[in-house]
Amino acid sequence: MEGEEIVVTGIVQGVGFRPFVYRLAHRLGICGEVRNAGDLVEIHAGGTRAALDAFAQALGAQAPVLARVEGLARRPAPVPAPGFRIAPSGAGTVSVGVVPDVATCPACRAEIADPKARRYRYAFTNCTDCGPRFSIVTGLPYDRPATTMAGFSMCPACRAEYDDPADRRFHAQPIACPECGPRLWLEGADTPGGDPVTAAAALLRDGRILAVKGIGGFHIACDATSPAAVATLRARKQRPAKPLAVMAGSAMAEALCHISPEEAAALAHPSAPILLLPLKAGADLAPGIAPGQRHIGLMAPYTPLHHLLLAAAGRPLVMTSANRSSAPQAFRDDDARTSLAGIVDAFLMHDRPIARRLDDSVARHAAGALRVMRRGRGLAPLPLPLPEDFADAPPVLAMGGELKSALCLTHGARALLSHHLGDLDEPATGDAFEAALADCTALFSHRPAVVAVDLHPDYRASRLGHAIGAARGLPVEPVQHHHAHMAAAMAENGWRRADGAVAGIALDGLGLGDDGTAWGAEVLVCDYRQSRRVARLSPIPLAGGDAASREPWRPLLAHLDRALGRAAVDTDPHLAARFAGKPVATLRAMMDKGLNAPRASSAGRLFDAVAALLGLAPDRLSHEGEAAMALEAAADGTPAPYPLLLHPPQDGLAEIDPAPLWRVLMADMAAGRPRGAMAAAFHDGLACAFAAAAADAAQAHGLHAVALSGGVFQNARLLEATVEHLRARGLRPLVPAQVPANDGGLAFGQAVVAAARRMA
Structure with missing residues (x-):
């Protein structure tokens, strides 16, 4: 017999790692103990040399699915006493090591559907493989007293499961059952009695609007197939056009959307993000879910409550963040009752406190990978590795x-x-x-x-x-x-500091540049320490400053004046309706004098302007990205890309001039070309121009990689076209996936x- 002290680092909190170690030790005849110590799991192990080697190898190779073993250190130690136990957690500093909230596992889903099970139809069923984590943690190490479950004392049956190494709830900190755990209730005027889930589903089928308390906050729910219910929700929430997320089970999702194998895997992943998916023709959804869009944000039910509510409702449900326009999502009961008054008809509540607000994560599959657009519930706070030379x-x-x-x-x-x-x-x-x-x-x-x-x-x-x-x-x-x-x-x-510089394409709305002006469409040469701009989109004045980000006709006027000349703009019959009733003369005077009209090279405002010209954007946007989303949704086919002119560098700065694009676009409009083809030609022209400018920068500086980021690259068509052009030039694109490309x-x-x- 020999003894060892084994220290395991990585994601080992809240993933059932200590129960796994316990079972593994008993299977291999290892004696000793395991305990949490901050970021670490410490194991005092004893056994034969062969058994210890097999034990150490299995700690990484057979770890729970949610665990991430990043390091394992072994050193000799005294042989421990016979037997193996889970010891109380020790002191230690915790930096990054809490697992996110995890969608309901198949075993728990089967349990809540089994009339013979103790947790039949219990909305808070969980085990070591699933359930709330980050949303209930109040301190570390991750033990029940340091969660919002601290106020729920385990009944004898739950305690027996918690203490049984053979049970999948062995040391599951949120363990609960109908006898001892959180409970549901329905409140609000004229709410029916009986089972809260059944009553809530009846209200939803009747067209009512409900607030549903979940893991990281409240959702506002309604029948996603009812045009009247969706219209009522939009009116009450003052959300006229921004798409609404839809929750649907797997069979419902297949009926609504085209889903690739990669997207199906993402929907079924424990993180359960909202996934942007293409709608099927004739899908049974209210048209007001995502006006003008070809995709919807769809998510699978990720808590037992969601599974029960969907099954009882028998239809897909809108599940949008519970807040008034632009306010944070409500996650405390009293705040929800106050802030959602007048928006919802009833509240489906529970008494498990939420430790912190967590919006749902959002992702889409583009350019060969799942790209996170919003990092929230299910993904945070998983740590991200930095390149190896940042250790x-x-x-x-x-x-x-x-x-x-x-x-x-x-x-x-x-x-x-x-x-x-x-x-x-x-x-x-x-x-x-x-x-x-x-x-x-x-x-x-x-x-x-x-x-x-x-x-x-x-x-x-x-x-x-x-x-x-x-x-x-x-x-x-x-x-x-x-x-x-x-x-x-x-x-x-994984780009190391030692790998040197890359070229980069940054496309977004606005960001303050090194020269004090607003940037938003740049080609850079940079390493981690410094960055230099080598090309930009030709800047335009943003008349009215921030107002130009909300009213797309303002950047449209600036772009057209620059590309065509004011006389041509004023006499073009196709533009008369676009600027009718607008203070064009005032804005031009502001731009001429530089009065509240900062110059900016913004890809976001270019998208807004093209959308406005094609009649895809309202005079005033109701949410950020509205015009650009409409333009992407409209793009159809593979026409020849619109031209942009790359001017040679002056004082080290090249300029990508969209004037030729505007001239061809205006000619196409006059010729009655389909709007979808014009939108597609714009996307592909912009991708081609920036890829060419980045390739020139890479060649001039001896570089072989190009980083792509900025919120505009959440546009899948633009991203895929840019990546394709770069690869055709032999360059390696560095594209964000787990880190949002936006801000x-x-x-x-x-x-x-x-x-x-x-x-x-």
């Missing part, structure tokens, strides 16, 4: 941007990119952001050595980052917006830039 990086707190905000905390070669926190231009979201910052840094015992912020000094996140730096005596590292986008794509793809990934890029600048 000795100092800990960084990165604050992200103003829109789609998220935080990033790093520990050596691992980064914790937080869940989606919302747009900080809303006061309530800003307050929630500060609460999330305190929550994350305390929960993960993070002690940063440097704070990274966006270059824009007026972002709330930047101001807060500077204040934290001043209060704690920490250096603050400003990172240019598009450099952060490129660095995020590089780091996720939700900014903090990740800021963190690696700040870390690299602090390393030798």
